[in-house]
Amino acid sequence: MKTTGLNRQLVIWMSAVTGIALAAMVLGITLFYAVAFYLNPGWLLSVCPDQIAAREGTGLPWSALWPGALEWSVFFVLWGIGTVGAIAAAVRFARRLIRPLDAVGTAARKIAGGDLTARAVPDGPMFEETGQLVDDFNAMARQLGQSEADMRAWNVAIAHELRTPLTILRGRLQGVVDGIFTPDEVSLRGLIAQVDSLTRIVEDLKVLTLAQSGRLELRLDTVDLADEVRSVASFVAPHLKDAGIELHCDLGSVHVQADGARVRQALLAILENARRYAAPCNLHVETRATSENGILRISDSGPGLPSGAENLVFEPFWRADDSRSRANGGSGLGLAVVRAIAEAHGGSAVVHQVDPNGTCFEVHLPRAAPPHTQRKSIPTRSRTPIETVP
Template sequence: MRDLLRGRFARRLALAFAALGIGAALLTALLVNTAFNARFDDYLGAQQRTQQQQLVGWFAADYVREDGWNPATLNQLAPTVTMTGSEVELLDPAGRRVWSLADADVDAATLAMHREMMGTGDLGPPRSVPIAVDGQQVGTLQARVPQGVIPAVDRDFRSDVNQLLIAGGLAAGLVALAVGLFTARRATAPIAELTHAAKDLAAGQRDRRVTTIPDNEIGQLACAFNTMADRVEKEDELRRLFASDVAHELRTPLAILRSELEAVQDGVREPTPKVIASLHDETLRLGRLIADLETLASADAAAFTLERRPLSLASVVRDTITSLAGRFSEAGITLRTDVTDVTVDGDPVRLRQIVTNQLTNTLKFVPRGGTVTITLHRDDGWAELRVADTGPGIPAEDLPKIFDRFFRSRTARADGSGIGLAVAAELATAHSGTITATSTPGDGTTFTTRIPARSKEPAHP
């Protein structure tokens, strides 16, 4: 099917080339013949004007010789005029008829015979030519002179030119057809491969790529296709990993619940309050995991569900710190703040979630007696939030993974789903911002969140 479609397109393109070549030759032939005809018409017109002026000269000479119009002497001009094959009629200045060939007994048949003998062609249209003597019009000659004929040499030349143009047009068509086939095959080869690759990708071959990449617009399309295919393959891999991670996270509490319940059913264990409390803890763990998954799905769609409005990010940060102050106090961690007022366009609930996830993350790593410092400042059009801690830091091999879903560092003090920072990163992106982390093992970690700041602060935060 691919070769069939490619062949059809190549044939259409080649035929278009051939039609263009033949059309150009035909247009050239038309223009050349038009130019020839115009030149021949000018040539024949010049011949007729010459004959008309010759007739006028003969009649003007007779007028001067006779000092006026004399029908008797005009009859003597009749044989000379007859030899030209022309029809003439002489009028005086008042427009009255003075003389014609009929007065000399010369009829139309005689004139036609002379034209045939001389090969001068048919009569042209009538013309009125003034006759002037000493600058004064003495009469008008109404004459129809032969149109003349195109010389045989000129006719042969035009015929030869037309034959050459026809032959050139056919040759140009054949050359254009060959060039068209060659060009079409070269042009359609990457298109055909791109079409086949797209079908293979749609059929599930995620590793399918375009290998023929010409240096033109089709090459740019091929590069865009390969980029798209890379992203599709990566997204498929992420989906598989996500499903695997979810299954892993759900398997552990479900396995515990199943083993405990089967032990109770088999009489191995008694349904004591301790066993029931353990089962209850596992159900709570499942509930938290499901809630985290819902949060992650909500973060994926946050760009479409954010309820943005101008708000003071400083107020959001202060409220979040206040709500978590008790947990930090119980953990023996000191909170320090340096917050200045910055206004952003954002969803207050989602922004608070970003701050909460970062602060609760520090609770998992910062030891008792440690310190967490929260700063908020405006920096070159951005609201920059920093959360710096004095924890053990993040190993270099773990640092690129901390925003991945379900990733948990081995140094974490508390159990968790590994979703918090991934959600924070998704929500920051939904607000057209970023979140990054820097860390040196033994010197703590600093998370930096940047959200676009508004150019003007509201009157009431």
């Protein structure tokens, strides 16, 4: 076993404690009998009359009650045996204590050197506390490795998403410079569309990064989800209709504590996702409430999600059909932004399949009491449309 400073300290202190305990015992017993005889000789005579009589018959002084050479020899032998036993116990204890600590230290140095696959693997038995330390360290190391892998995947995905619009921009602009293309209104609008795509990707990345670091700025106020939906539906309905989507709204007044601009951003992201991947279909937008949360529900009658995709749709850059998604121009960040906004409000975003086909997204936000009114419960499952946006 590798000898460490902690190991030496354990051996020294265990030996010292054993010696001190034995010396205290010997001195304590001796002083006890000496003081007892000084204060009450008759009590000592009654306790050990034979020894007292023998000493009186020989004329020995009462100081002869102190341990003699043989007795001190026995004491030192006992002290030696106790010390050896203490050292053996200290070494065994140190082995079980230091092995996991040494394994953790070795793995930590490897991780610091860049080897994120290093793990603490001590040999032999461990105490429960040090075993828990090893497990926690290995869990942290796995999380660190996963974070590093996720960061690399993010970098690759971001580079891939930015490359297409940048390549188109550069090719078109170079064509204009070389005189191959004439800068007319159609080509310029196409270039602006590519710039808009880049702007959207950058803005989505900014929101995700701020949300993950807990620094997404929210201007919280009491807002009505129904009003926010109406403001968005009034200008997106024509674009959805052009894509073959009929938008139906069933809105009940639901007051939540939220940032209205972020709520509209999340709703737009879900509607844009439906336009790209669910058209043609009927799209229903509802606002409902429970006793604690306001619910923004968007359901479509499109093709739905692949089996098991419910836990993946909010992951950045995830696509059910990679080639189709890229053809439609999606960056794979929109729904991740929806979840980030919901969680930044202390809420959540969920998705589930709709029978027989289709997808239903729900954004849950903390509810707030309506100003100057008494809070009322609003049904949560009714789907009878009360308003249709043409």
